[in-house]
Amino acid sequence: MSNSRVPVNLDTIANNLSDAVFLVECNKTVAWINQKAEELFNTSSAKAKGSLLTELTGITKLDSLLNDVFEQEEELKCSYEEASVKVKRQDQRYFFKIAINPVFHEGELWGGLVQFTDVTRFHEMEKIKTDFVSIVSHEFRTPLTTIIVGVEMLKEGMLGDLTPRGKEVLEAIGADCERLSRLIDNLMELSRIESGTIYVEAEPTDVTDLVQEAVRPLKFQSEKQGIELITDLPPNLPPVAADFNKAVWVLTNLVGNAMRYTDPGGTITVRIRQHGKRLFFSVQDTGTGIPKEQQEKIFRKYVQVSGDGRKGGGGVGLGLAIAKDIVMAHGGEIWVDSEVGKGTTFTFTFPVYQENKSVALPEGDQEVDQEGG
Amino acid sequence: MAKKVLVAEDERNVILGVRTCLDAVGYDIEIVEDGDEALNSVRKEHPDLILLDLLMPKVDGFEVLKQLKGDEQTSHIPIIVLTAKAEEESRQRAIDLGADSYMTKPFKPQELWDLLKHYLPDAL
Numbered sequence: 001m002s003n004s005r006v007p008v009n010l011d012t013i014a015n016n017l018s019d020a021v022f023l024v025e026c027n028k029t030v031a032w033i034n035q036k037a038e039e040l041f042n043t044s045s046a047k048a049k050g051s052l053l054t055e056l057t058g059i060t061k062l063d064s065l066l067n068d069v070f071e072q073e074e075e076l077k078c079s080y081e082e083a084s085v086k087v088k089r090q091d092q093r094y095f096f097k098i099a100i101n102p103v104f105h106e107g108e109l110w111g112g113l114v115q116f117t118d119v120t121r122f123h124e125m126e127k128i129k130t131d132f133v134s135i136v137s138h139e140f141r142t143p144l145t146t147i148i149v150g151v152e153m154l155k156e157g158m159l160g161d162l163t164p165r166g167k168e169v170l171e172a173i174g175a176d177c178e179r180l181s182r183l184i185d186n187l188m189e190l191s192r193i194e195s196g197t198i199y200v201e202a203e204p205t206d207v208t209d210l211v212q213e214a215v216r217p218l219k220f221q222s223e224k225q226g227i228e229l230i231t232d233l234p235p236n237l238p239p240v241a242a243d244f245n246k247a248v249w250v251l252t253n254l255v256g257n258a259m260r261y262t263d264p265g266g267t268i269t270v271r272i273r274q275h276g277k278r279l280f281f282s283v284q285d286t287g288t289g290i291p292k293e294q295q296e297k298i299f300r301k302y303v304q305v306s307g308d309g310r311k312g313g314g315g316v317g318l319g320l321a322i323a324k325d326i327v328m329a330h331g332g333e334i335w336v337d338s339e340v341g342k343g344t345t346f347t348f349t350f351p352v353y354q355e356n357k358s359v360a361l362p363e364g365d366q367e368v369d370q371e372g373g
Numbered sequence: 374m375a376k377k378v379l380v381a382e383d384e385r386n387v388i389l390g391v392r393t394c395l396d397a398v399g400y401d402i403e404i405v406e407d408g409d410e411a412l413n414s415v416r417k418e419h420p421d422l423i424l425l426d427l428l429m430p431k432v433d434g435f436e437v438l439k440q441l442k443g444d445e446q447t448s449h450i451p452i453i454v455l456t457a458k459a460e461e462e463s464r465q466r467a468i469d470l471g472a473d474s475y476m477t478k479p480f481k482p483q484e485l486w487d488l489l490k491h492y493l494p495d496a497l
Contacts (some may be wrong), residue, residue, distance in 0.1 A: 145480065185459070
């Protein structure tokens, strides 16, 4: 740098970065840290040198993140950015996004550059958003209670006789109240997923349990609608790495959707097949189908399929967006195959559970106490 | 004799809804509008079941739950929480404090009747 026209050296630059930066060798020991990292972990570059990064920071997760970068089989160019940690220091809680980039020396992998970017403000904003949605949801639920209870009692004639037209109007009000209720539920769910207050905890999950739990609440409704609900699961399926409740939510949502677009006499089939290290879950219906031009956008938020409205009046355009978020947080995929008039198949994948293999999740939740400083 | 149900709820319109619901199936209803009144009423009136809102003035529903379920004089009385708080944490907290059931608003009359029938099977 000395012969450059810029009158500062590399140290000055490194020490003025807003990120905490660590240079780590392949054996995961620290070779150098910048000033921000010294402040953050209450140490000095000299003291830090030679110690394991996990010991210096107290963040055990870094070990597997470094492995992910160092042990890649393909070309080493990837950085790992999908983790955040909370560091509690002087009674303050900070959130960091971690990025690790491989460092090469004379063509050989030498180590990694680990960067902690402060995303605390971002987390605060997310928290405000979640709280706001929660308050709004609460404020909607209470008046809806009065409306729904009143409408139901009137509809059933428990508060006096109704004209046929009066009954029809009340039916419509009741149906729209249900839409509102579902919208509130979905908004809350989406907000919680986006803000990371719900962590996807991938655990070994039995798929038979999962399917049973997802289908059970819909059995009665499908019988009432005259729709046959079939589950097709081969024996001896391995467990998947999934957050049970979230996975159930996805499946229930897809089957519920299918029911809204399938006529009496139709069939809905929940099927699981294994392909390598993934299980493919599909929900196939004999319903109205989704036009080609709409298929690609249905996973976006607030998009719903415009059908003939016969029974579609339930969607609020969030269910599939949430389902996609959940599936992707598990490292899976979701897609749709459909033909108008023939039916629709939604398919999503979950990874087969493997011991000692952590799933890359969008948010980490490791908390480290850094006292003093 | 009709079973006595205590309704602890501070929203006037919801009270009307719940009252209409319960009147239709012939329960004897007592209504209180804050947690403090709820505690007093339970100790005086010995209801057969309590429908409890969580967000109420003076003493909130969690505290009411804690006190009633922590007192052997009242711990046997079934408490159904009726609340707009749909967050899983609230549900878990209420169940941990001893709530027998947790129903989020909005609900349909049939859902409420089913629950009441479950806890007061020989009521009607």
